[in-house]
Amino acid sequence: MWKPDRTIKTTLYQQIAEYIEQRITLGEMPPGSMLPSERKLAEQLGVNRSTVVQAYENLRASGIIESTTGSGTRVSQSCWGTAQVQTPNWNRYVEGGTLLPNLPFLRRIREGVQSGEPFINFANGELAPELSPNEWIRNVMQSQPFHEPLGYGDPQGYVPLRNALASFLLEHRGIKTTNDSILVTSGSQQSLYLITQCLLSPGDAVAIENPSYNYSLPMFQSAGIRLFGLTVDKDGVDPEEIRTLFKLHRIRMVFLNPNYQNPTGTVLSTQRRADILACCEQLGIPIVEDDPFSLTSMDEEVPPPIKSLDRTGTVLYIGSLSKIAASGLRIGWMVAPHTVLQRLVDARQQMDFGLSIFPQWIAAHLLDSSALAPHLYRLREALRSRRNLMANALNRMLRDKISFELPAGGLNLWCKINEDVDDYTLLRNGFKRGVLFVPGSVYGSEAGFVRLSYARPAVEDIEIGISKFSEALHETITR
Numbered sequence: 125m126w127k128p129d130r131t132i133k134t135t136l137y138q139q140i141a142e143y144i145e146q147r148i149t150l151g152e153m154p155p156g157s158m159l160p161s162e163r164k165l166a167e168q169l170g171v172n173r174s175t176v177v178q179a180y181e182n183l184r185a186s187g188i189i190e191s192t193t194g195s196g197t198r199v200s201q202s203c204w205g206t207a208q209v210q211t212p213n214w215n216r217y218v219e220g221g222t223l224l225p226n227l228p229f230l231r232r233i234r235e236g237v238q239s240g241e242p243f244i245n246f247a248n249g250e251l252a253p254e255l256s257p258n259e260w261i262r263n264v265m266q267s268q269p270f271h272e273p274l275g276y277g278d279p280q281g282y283v284p285l286r287n288a289l290a291s292f293l294l295e296h297r298g299i300k301t302t303n304d305s306i307l308v309t310s311g312s313q314q315s316l317y318l319i320t321q322c323l324l325s326p327g328d329a330v331a332i333e334n335p336s337y338n339y340s341l342p343m344f345q346s347a348g349i350r351l352f353g354l355t356v357d358k359d360g361v362d363p364e365e366i367r368t369l370f371k372l373h374r375i376r377m378v379f380l381n382p383n384y385q386n387p388t389g390t391v392l393s394t395q396r397r398a399d400i401l402a403c404c405e406q407l408g409i410p411i412v413e414d415d416p417f418s419l420t421s422m423d424e425e426v427p428p429p430i431k432s433l434d435r436t437g438t439v440l441y442i443g444s445l446s447k448i449a450a451s452g453l454r455i456g457w458m459v460a461p462h463t464v465l466q467r468l469v470d471a472r473q474q475m476d477f478g479l480s481i482f483p484q485w486i487a488a489h490l491l492d493s494s495a496l497a498p499h500l501y502r503l504r505e506a507l508r509s510r511r512n513l514m515a516n517a518l519n520r521m522l523r524d525k526i527s528f529e530l531p532a533g534g535l536n537l538w539c540k541i542n543e544d545v546d547d548y549t550l551l552r553n554g555f556k557r558g559v560l561f562v563p564g565s566v567y568g569s570e571a572g573f574v575r576l577s578y579a580r581p582a583v584e585d586i587e588i589g590i591s592k593f594s595e596a597l598h599e600t601i602t603r
Contacts, residue, residue: 246593251450286306300432305462320349324376328349360391381415417535442456550574553599
């Protein structure tokens with residue numbers, strides 16, 4: 125976020141006024157746009173309120189903004205000048221469209237991340253830079269000759285990568301497939317987007333776990349899809365709930381995250397996997413199996429994916445390198461029947477003509493490399509250490525205030541606060557202390573849950589961050 129420069133001669137209030145005027149001139153704040161209150165803008169910019177008052181007074185004197193008692197301050201409707209041009213009303217445009225914006229909590233967290241302030245980030249569900257195989261990637265780029273054409277590639281994905289994925293899925297996940305049945309995407313989220321846009325219609329009902337990461341994705345509501353929750357207990361979801369939802373709402377698809385479910389960390393039991401597959405085969409309902417965390421397993425042998433049991437083409441299997449290598453590679457995949465892939469490939473070609481060849485080329489080398497196994501071993505050991513560090517800090521500082529089950533994989537702790545709290549107040553108090561986390565209500569749970577990621581922050585920041593979270597929680601509870 126922009127802030128005034130205290131090292132130059134121009135006064136702070138003049139810099140603020142010029143910045144606001146520039147945003148208006150560029151059309152970023154069209155006529156009628158609301159400005160922040162003087163107090164709020166002063167907090168955002170780190171200046172005294174009197175400085176913002178003076179900046180606003182200058183802009184009002186020029187006719188650029190106008191204030192009304194009880195209604196706040198907004199950009200002047202009269203276009204503040206004699207120019208014979210009119211800025212488009214971008215507010216009206218951005219309120220339109222079919223793709224809904226992110227949830228307010230997530231937008232607030234993103235603003236914190238982008239502010240440049242030194243937040244300890246327990247909200248971001250990705251790997252810290254030191255957990256990615258960065259040195260290996262640099263060595264590959266320096267030592268391996270690149271001879272691939274730089275035109276538009278195959279929209280289904282780079283063939284050597286799809287070959288590597290077929291071998292990888294067989295070895296690590298027990299899934300038998302061929303490169304013809306694999307679509308390379310930019311990550312799990314793009315796979316889900318293609319499914320909602322191409323295989324479902326407005327008004328369709330689908331079943332998702334509750335709580336679930338899918339509740340945080342506006343793409344379902346944007347597509348007009350009705351969501352119905354499946355309760356997650358210690359063994360995952362109950363197949364009988366799927367039958368009930370089918371009878372009541374004629375659900376057309378089931379979305380599951382069986383291993384180290386996001387956000388709860390639950391593992392769907394082996395028996396329920398078989399029962400759910402049999403149930404969906406009987407009802408003719410596809411299963412979308414999202415499996416980003418299986419290879420982060422720390423202490424146990426992970427049950428085989430539902431897809432490995434599938435003999436009828438019922439399961440669409442989704443995975444990515446984001447949680448086991450690097451989110452910046454933007455490499456994901458989907459295993460699906462040919463008729464489905466043809467539809468999705470066609471849509472994908474309309475969107476972007478396929479991924480860049482560079483990350484696909486690197487990913488193919490990584491999956492074929494002998495360096496993959498030692499990388500996964502180091503990753504699991506590092507995640508175990510971080511998980512334990514966070515859990516120990518929570519137990520020491522908040523033993524009576526918070527409870528959680530220690531996950532055997534994944535990147536997050538799912539925590540229940542043992543007293544009544546308001547999610548927004550807790551998040552705001554965390555912001556004040558420089559710590560970010562995701563309230564559980566983002567994922568469809570009731571108030572009083574939080575998801576804390578131990579994979580993103582630096583190791584030395586985990587205990588400090590939990591201390592800040594503890595302070596925020598105590599303030600929230602005592603008010």
